[in-house]
Amino acid sequence: MQSPIHVTSEIGKLKTVMLHRPGHEIENVYPDILHRMLVDDIPYLPIAQEEHDYFAKTLKDQGIEVLYFAKLAAEALADDQVKDEFLEKMLAESGHAAGAVHDALKEYLLSMDTQAMVDKIIAGVRKDEIHTKSVSLAEMAEDADYPFFMDPMPNAYFTRDPQASIGDGITINHMTFKARQRESLFTEYIIKHNPRFANKGVHVWRDRYHDTRIEGGDELVLSDHVFAIGISQRTSADAIMDIARNLFKDSNYDTVVAIHIPHNHAMMHLDTVFTMINYDQFTVHPQILDGGKIDTYILHPGKDGEIEIQHRTDLQKVLEEVLDKPEIDLIPTGNGDPIVAPREQWNDGSNTLTIAPGEVVTYDRNYVSNDLLRKHGILVHEVRSSELSRGRGGPRCMSCPIVREDLKN
Ligand SMILES: NC(=[NH2+])NCCC[C@H](N)C(=O)O
Numbered sequence: 001m002q003s004p005i006h007v008t009s010e011i012g013k014l015k016t017v018m019l020h021r022p023g024h025e026i027e028n029v030y031p032d033i034l035h036r037m038l039v040d041d042i043p044y045l046p047i048a049q050e051e052h053d054y055f056a057k058t059l060k061d062q063g064i065e066v067l068y069f070a071k072l073a074a075e076a077l078a079d080d081q082v083k084d085e086f087l088e089k090m091l092a093e094s095g096h097a098a099g100a101v102h103d104a105l106k107e108y109l110l111s112m113d114t115q116a117m118v119d120k121i122i123a124g125v126r127k128d129e130i131h132t133k134s135v136s137l138a139e140m141a142e143d144a145d146y147p148f149f150m151d152p153m154p155n156a157y158f159t160r161d162p163q164a165s166i167g168d169g170i171t172i173n174h175m176t177f178k179a180r181q182r183e184s185l186f187t188e189y190i191i192k193h194n195p196r197f198a199n200k201g202v203h204v205w206r207d208r209y210h211d212t213r214i215e216g217g218d219e220l221v222l223s224d225h226v227f228a229i230g231i232s233q234r235t236s237a238d239a240i241m242d243i244a245r246n247l248f249k250d251s252n253y254d255t256v257v258a259i260h261i262p263h264n265h266a267m268m269h270l271d272t273v274f275t276m277i278n279y280d281q282f283t284v285h286p287q288i289l290d291g292g293k294i295d296t297y298i299l300h301p302g303k304d305g306e307i308e309i310q311h312r313t314d315l316q317k318v319l320e321e322v323l324d325k326p327e328i329d330l331i332p333t334g335n336g337d338p339i340v341a342p343r344e345q346w347n348d349g350s351n352t353l354t355i356a357p358g359e360v361v362t363y364d365r366n367y368v369s370n371d372l373l374r375k376h377g378i379l380v381h382e383v384r385s386s387e388l389s390r391g392r393g394g395p396r397c398m399s400c401p402i403v404r405e406d407l408k409n
Pocket residue numbers: 037038039155158160161180216217218268269271272391392393394396397
């Protein structure tokens with residue numbers, strides 16, 4: 001059976017993608033919680049939505065099927081028993097495993113139709129939306145001024161991160177920060193219960209019930225047997241060993257390239273500094289390369305289920321070797337200028353979404369990087385980015401490929 005998920009490269013013609021249109025969760029962010037919510041500013045929602053619709057239209061105009069995360073989730077929860085089980089888990093992960101608040105939240109959420117319920121969970125539930133007879137001591141003594149019973153999920157529009165398609169399967173991710181961890185519970189239900197995916201042979205390479213952390217922004221499918229991953233603020237080395245073991249055991253993948261990037265918010269994922277845009281072309285933020293060098297590890301299956309690890313530092317050479325290309329073109333974000341490069345990287349100038357070999361979607365504001373891509377022969381579709389970029393993610397972060405065409409060679 002052909003799996004409904006099929007992604008054997010970063011660049012093969014994109015056929016189906018999953019997005020999330022930003023909703024009310026954005027308006028439930030206020031200055032005191034910005035940092036914890038992992039955003040640096042508050043997008044103006046109506047414009048963010050217009051920009052997001054433009055992004056979706058840009059993809060649709062290229063013949064790409066666009067699926068929406070919240071709709072897939074609601075479809076997955078059509079059965080009452082499944083919905084109940086999901087809600088119990090979601091409430092527990094939101095800090096309400098039992099008790100009066102749990103009961104009131106459950107009643108409130110179940111009073112809505114399923115789509116409204118999903119949208120509400122993503123948006124967050126304020127305390128003043130529900131009435132509870134009694135509250136806990138923690139509620140009274142510790143959290144009295146806090147406005148939410150369920151936190152908003154303002155990063156939900158970065159559908160790249162809670163999960164990642166690899167080959168005919170997916171990783172459902174245990175994300176690093178609490179602000180995002182519940183997002184992948186939706187993914188788990190989508191894969192298990194949405195008729196598009198349920199019982200259709202989707203391999204789960206790694207589920208979300210692990211202590212070690214991994215996020216999709218670090219996961220890059222370089223070819224049908226080479227997988228690259230960031231050792232980053234969001235993805236730990238232990239998780240990489242685990243995923244490598246699973247891929248080597250059950251898939252066509254025989255090479256994992258782990259790239260150690262700086263652990264900071266501006267570069268939280270590998271795809272904020274490095275993306276693949278053609279058979280032999282990549283964007284790279286020049287500041288991660290120290291004279292062309294960066295700590296890189298190549299993992300291969302060894303004897304008796306062991307993993308062999310080679311330490312390397314020349315990224316360009318590593319890519320040439322693992323992709324079997326005579327020469328790799330690394331295109332520097334912001335043309336390598338000491339001011340332009342970090343400025344455009346901050347607004348996701350390195351975060352290109354490749355929709356076909358040599359064809360990408362990027363933010364319009366990164367005009368220096370975009371011009372340079374064109375000079376390197378890349379076809380660039382620019383999308384509007386004033387508000388969306390405030391969440392600190394670009395077109396690759398905002399998209400989760402579900403199906404790509406296989407590459408010809
Ligand atoms: N794939 C990505 N680079 N995603 C960016 C996610 C940004 C989001 N504010 C976060 O910190 O999680």
